Amino acid sequence: MRYELDVKVSGGKLIRVRIDADGGRASRVAVDGDFFAHPEELFEEAEAELSGIGLAELGEEARRAFSRPGLVIFGAGAEDIAGALEGAVRGH
Amino acid sequence: MDIRLLDTGSAPGDVNMGVDEAILRAVADGRSPPTLRFYRWSPPCVTIGYFQSMEAEVDLEACRAAGVGAVRRLTGGGAVFHDAEVTYSVVVPEGGPLSPPDILESYRRVCAGLLEGLAALGVEAAFSPINDIAVGGKKVSGNAQTRKSGCLLQHGTVLLAVDPERMFSLLKVPSEKLKGKLIEGAKARVTSLGAILGREVGYEETVRALAAGFARAWQRSPSLPEGIALAPGALSERESEEARGLAAGRFSDPAWNMRR
Numbered sequence: 001m002r003y004e005l006d007v008k009v010s011g012g013k014l015i016r017v018r019i020d021a022d023g024g025r026a027s028r029v030a031v032d033g034d035f036f037a038h039p040e041e042l043f044e045e046a047e048a049e050l051s052g053i054g055l056a057e058l059g060e061e062a063r064r065a066f067s068r069p070g071l072v073i074f075g076a077g078a079e080d081i082a083g084a085l086e087g088a089v090r091g092h
Numbered sequence: 093m094d095i096r097l098l099d100t101g102s103a104p105g106d107v108n109m110g111v112d113e114a115i116l117r118a119v120a121d122g123r124s125p126p127t128l129r130f131y132r133w134s135p136p137c138v139t140i141g142y143f144q145s146m147e148a149e150v151d152l153e154a155c156r157a158a159g160v161g162a163v164r165r166l167t168g169g170g171a172v173f174h175d176a177e178v179t180y181s182v183v184v185p186e187g188g189p190l191s192p193p194d195i196l197e198s199y200r201r202v203c204a205g206l207l208e209g210l211a212a213l214g215v216e217a218a219f220s221p222i223n224d225i226a227v228g229g230k231k232v233s234g235n236a237q238t239r240k241s242g243c244l245l246q247h248g249t250v251l252l253a254v255d256p257e258r259m260f261s262l263l264k265v266p267s268e269k270l271k272g273k274l275i276e277g278a279k280a281r282v283t284s285l286g287a288i289l290g291r292e293v294g295y296e297e298t299v300r301a302l303a304a305g306f307a308r309a310w311q312r313s314p315s316l317p318e319g320i321a322l323a324p325g326a327l328s329e330r331e332s333e334e335a336r337g338l339a340a341g342r343f344s345d346p347a348w349n350m351r352r
Contacts (some may be wrong), residue, residue: 014170034141034143034169036195037142037168
């Protein structure tokens, strides 16, 4: 099953989330968009850590994963990404 | 502090992105001085931001049919159709006067040069957070920044002319029905030096004005107490060689361009 949502961050950029899920867990999570983040590899580590997480915990895990020390996100934030993932799972 | 000034002219997208990365590596290694580069695109090219999906953003079939390239950038930001424009890149070590830790402030400091250059052309522009420059509320320049290996890379465009119909023929749109609205929206929100000044504005003329603008803005900025001078130069042999390798490697590789 796939969940998708595009969210325009107020005063910021667009976040496009795609969650592939199987049996209530995320098998793959993609957080795309026209925001900025560096180091890019750290962002992708955070993204990869969301695979295998239960859909109900995805937002909370994302808040933690995208707030990791050393990761700078510009034009969006961990809270916006978490909110987009939660919205996608809720269906809006 | 001296900044090397380069004008590398026209190149395809994979070469242009390869040159920016080769400069970034050379400045990071201390092999080259901080650098301001101007360039343009031949053939025209769509670039997408690091975090964008090529498949979702770009109509690759339309690009192929039109002879337009498609490349993923090292920097974030949105999809850009590069055609009638001047493109610049700035590579400086992090922590210097142009690259404070505050990202918005560093955009502001680098873009001060563009504003000064545009003023010399008779264009009163303003920085429009978070990463644009606008004239009368319409975007004339978009900018994108990343930090790698202890350096800041910022590149961006100044539009000489704008063709939203052509741009949206190359980008994916949610539906044909929405395409018209997007084109009208772009016409309302985006402008160009040609449209503002009511005449054809050339690449060389714009590069001259922008280079002088960067030099003036950076010399007199109170946030840059050292003063910065521009010194015309060229790519080193090693930079040229690395750029060719990156163009033929990373920036032509589907594993990079299609990675999202």
